[in-house]
Amino acid sequence: MNQRCLAILELLNREETLDVNDLAARLDVSAVTVRKDLAMLESKGLLHRQHGCAMRVSPNDVGYRMTFDYETKRRIARKAADMVQSGEAVMIESGSTCAMLAEELVRKKRDVTIITNSAFIAGYVRGIPGARVVLLGGSYDPDAQVMSGPLVGKCAEEFYVDKFFIGTDGYDPVQGFSNVDMLRAEAVRAMAQRADKKIILTDSSKFNKRGVVQLMQAKQVTHVITDGVPENCRASLEQNGVEIVLT
Missing domain, CATH: 1.10.10.10 (Winged helix-like DNA-binding domain superfamily/Winged helix DNA-binding domain)
Known part of the structure; x- marks a missing residue:
């Protein structure tokens, strides 16, 4: 851009x-x-x-969230894309940085399949040649353009992948990763059961912030890709075996 x-x-x-x-x-x-x-x-x-x-x-729209710190999120997405091989299938949830990752993958990798609960992501990459998207079913939120609820987990049971890329609204050493939407958190936890690596994509502004809904504990996450992390959060993540990848 x-x-x-x-x-x-x-x-x-x-x-x-x-x-x-x-x-x-x-x-x-x-x-x-x-x-x-x-x-x-x-x-x-x-x-x-x-x-x-x-x-x-709308402020509830993923597109609105993408407009903030756009270049920072783009760098995080590019770093995440480096972890994916051509021909691989990955899960991506509905965060704004996750949408940028989806675009990076379909533009720069060959034959990558994206499994997602985000209708926004499916639409975001629809015009790019070679895009392969599996959209998980569920209850549709028209503002966030995302599927949520127990049906997402049922659909996810049909797949198993090496990597699942996840956005977050906050992290603190006590609560772990959190967000502001209970149904979204439920969908993320269900999808996480179908992946070996759980990879959080977040800009540095989300550290030492706490959403109202717990998403995942640090020990459940394998990697965090970010532009920076405060020392107290770094110590907490490393104590839980999380690999921190800086852009």
């Missing part, structure tokens, strides 16, 4: 709605160029377009 698109996302996070002509003037480019950028960003689910304006997506 170019710097102009990143600037558009930053402006949208602050202002919620942007006029195309005003945006063109602020970025010192033509309205035609802005419309092309907005069309690309809309195709990725990062904004909505309507009547000459760009509008921020």
